[in-house]
Amino acid sequence: MHPQIVVAIGLVAAFCTTVSFIPQAVKTIRTRNTSGISLGMYVLFTTGTLFWFIYGLLSHSLPVTLANGITLIFAGIVLFYKIRYH
């Protein structure tokens, strides 16, 4: 398969997984309903995203740093609301 198609698939993947936490953050801010949300997931996921962010910085990878920096903000918002409003 043409290398540029593979790169395009990677970019679509990165875009989707990065922006996916925005609708969750918006819903959580609006409803403050975090009952169905797993605290364990968001502690693990936010920790993992923070490590990816640090990994991106240390390996001088702008895509990894940028994507995980954005995800960290929105996943962090959901984690904050989950801790604050149970």
Added chain:
Amino acid sequence: MHPQIVVAIGLVAAFCTTVSFIPQAVKTIRTRNTSGISLGMYVLFTTGTLFWFIYGLLSHSLPVTLANGITLIFAGIVLFYKIRYH
């Protein structure tokens, strides 16, 4: 910083973000409470994870393929319950 420390940080990141969806899938299966969960997030995230999985296969990267294959299963379970039980 020593290259092996950077690799270790990447492995911790991959582990955390991969397994993080397991507690959410378990909670969702147990409670069927998906009211606080964003459908938009899980449609986007599952799509993105599927693209990462395909990207991993096409670029012959076992870590990317394996991590996203596992995440796809558990994020897919949450998406199924969200669609099925609103």
